[in-house]
Amino acid sequence: MTSTAQELHPAPTLEPGRTILELKGLEKRYPGTHALKPVDLAFKSGEIHAIVGENGAGKSTLIKLLTGVMPRTSGDVIWEGKPEALATPHEAMALGINAVHQEVVLCRHLTVAANMFLGEENSRYGILQQRAMVKDAQKIIDDLGFDLPAHVVLGDLTIGQQQLIAAARATVRGTKFLIFDEPTAYLTRKEADQLFKLIRRLKGEGVTIIYISHRMEEVFELADRVSVLRDGTLVGTRNIAETNDAELVKMMINRSIEQVYHKEHFTPGAMIVEAKNLSGKGFENVSMSVRAGEIVGLYGLIGAGRSEFVTTLYGRHRKSAGQILWQGKPVQVNSEHDAIRLGMALAPESRRDQGLCLNLPVGLNLNLPIYKRISSNMLISGAKEKTEADRQIAGLRIKTPTRNALASSLSGGNQQKIVIGKWLAHGAKLFIFDEPTVGVDVGTKAEIYRLFGALLSKGAGIILISSYLPEVYELADTLHVFRRGKLVATHGFRTANHEDILTQALAEKQEKLGGQK
């Protein structure tokens, strides 16, 4: 098969449908940037069409054009045979185009039912029919097979559950064309499965699904076709059956997959931290240690106790039993402050909520942990502040016009580099990275892994928490598997296979699920 032939004549999808949306020379320019070069692409009803590409490849631009958030520069959008302006979000929704975003954009203080019908409330003579809405919402949720109550406040659910509600919400609005932007970034495997079920069901009803994800295995699990964007150009579209991981990655980044997980091995040095029979809220009796030059991976489902364990180590929560040794000596870590003073650094999971001051400059964000060092007495040395920030921006390859640009103006991958990179200058001994590559593209991942190597070479140790098995598998010198608050297995570098590790992390949950059915 030749790829050019495929690009010219896309093969019919598994379920041949009619063309619902056609893009002809769709293009977006900003002053100084060509965000999306003319794209020709046709979407069929009842297909799941994955779109992959690095951050900044033009995926978000494409979504914004399709959902009417931004006007296009030129080109035509043909919806069911008719050209459409698609100039406002309202217009897009009226046509039946909806989107589910990576970060849930719903009202956290309202109930699940209120969110489901937000803007389309059921009211009689101006009075909300609350009970009826809860009932209807519950029926929709039950139909979709989600085990969630409709009357609770949305904010009380986990992020994953909220994401499911956001998806369910989009299905009740006469949607014909539904865009998912990284929907599984914060989902557990079980939640993701529920979401996939929902997506397949919509597909069966003839809805067109656009699925954007950095997770290749999901693309292969779900999609009928996949389109690859790189630098604002549509590189190609493939039938999923006729392509593979390696080809797509190559199309995306012009680089092979081995270069992504670039693992450097160092001889483990002195003991940095040791947890002995540590127990606390959400985990019990965990013993482990980290040496200089070593990456210790913690794998498990969300809620398995990994994050709770490290936040306790970091002094956020009180331990209920056990002991922490720092460089061989027993220590009390009662606050983040204590932890930072000892030489720990934590790059948190949720970069928007915990990692960044979004409406402040990049430079300030990078320097935040080291202001003590770059100021004498109380006054900040302006020169040091500038050189430190610029050195970091160059070293981390953060794409920003200046150090004074606001952090909110950067792309997700570049923001993540700040969250991680700000600790480089701090000179901590132990780095804790909680899901460092969620929602980050392959190219940025490679750069973040390279940073790990840089930290290790300076004699630091790393605790790497990830729900993405290949990541911990390819990088961790020691891999601990968590399940339901317990450390259930420990492996060396690549000494176990994926299936075993997955089983160890899942076992009990699967039994439980099996028992329920």
Add this chain to the structure above:
Amino acid sequence: MSTEAIAAEKPKRNYNALFGLTLLALLVLLWVILSVATQSFASGNNISNLLRQGSMIAILAVGQTFVIITGGIDLSVGAVVGFATVIAAMLINAGVPVFLAILITLLVGVAIGLFHGFGIVKMGLPPFIITLATLTSLRGIGLLMTNGNSISINNDAFQEFSRSSFVGVPNLFWMVILVGIPAYIFLHHSRWGRYLFSVGSNAEASRLSGVNVQRTIYMAYTLSGLCAAFVGVLLASRIGIGNPTQAEGWELQAIASSVIGGTSLFGAVGSVHGPLLGAFILATINNGANLLNVNAFWQRIITGVLIIVIVYFDGLRRRGK
């Protein structure tokens, strides 16, 4: 690059300075118009008067700005001013040396600020609530202490201070400079100032980065309390009495000055020169309205409209056209 990166192309480097210049231009414009429109505005007497009127609100606004940058609000400052006049008056009349009386009054302001910090950090009360509570309680405590009467201060030297000038500039305005310069260095060139911004932007991220968030909040409210107590001393000197009901509504004027000066009530955006200019713009409008014989009720309306207009245009610009 993605759409987000585009917005970054226009660095907001000199934003603060630019906004400050715009405010300054507005102030100068007002002065020019009033000089032409009235005979008395440009007189030395009136200018001194205007500087005196604006000075106290200006100092309050600086303290208020520290608090607003952290994402909080201090509604108590007007009440603290009134309370401080009572403390200062009582101490001076009791024969306490003036400098010691001033010091103790300032310490009372610090204590009130620390209490606010305690309420917010330790008791978990919203800033709006805890400072609203002090606003009403302090007026009550002051009234109890004075039985509802005014206390005349019998110390001429103390009162002389606020009426005198130094090299032609009213002493009260010198006090603005005395507060403004350290405040500027503190906010823009010290790490504590940086922490005020970072806490206002994202307290969680700041804490994880090793910033002592609690201490930062204590500091902001303490400084606001200190500024308010200092203004209380100045007011006592100016009117020669201690009266707990003085400075009614000054907290709103301080907040208005701060907001006109470009401070964002959502936190993490603000400066020192902005609120100072804001305070003097308000003072000029009031002063000019008096000279033009505009009904005093209109002054309040004008102030309200001005807040809407300035914040609206500021918002437009922030969003980047």
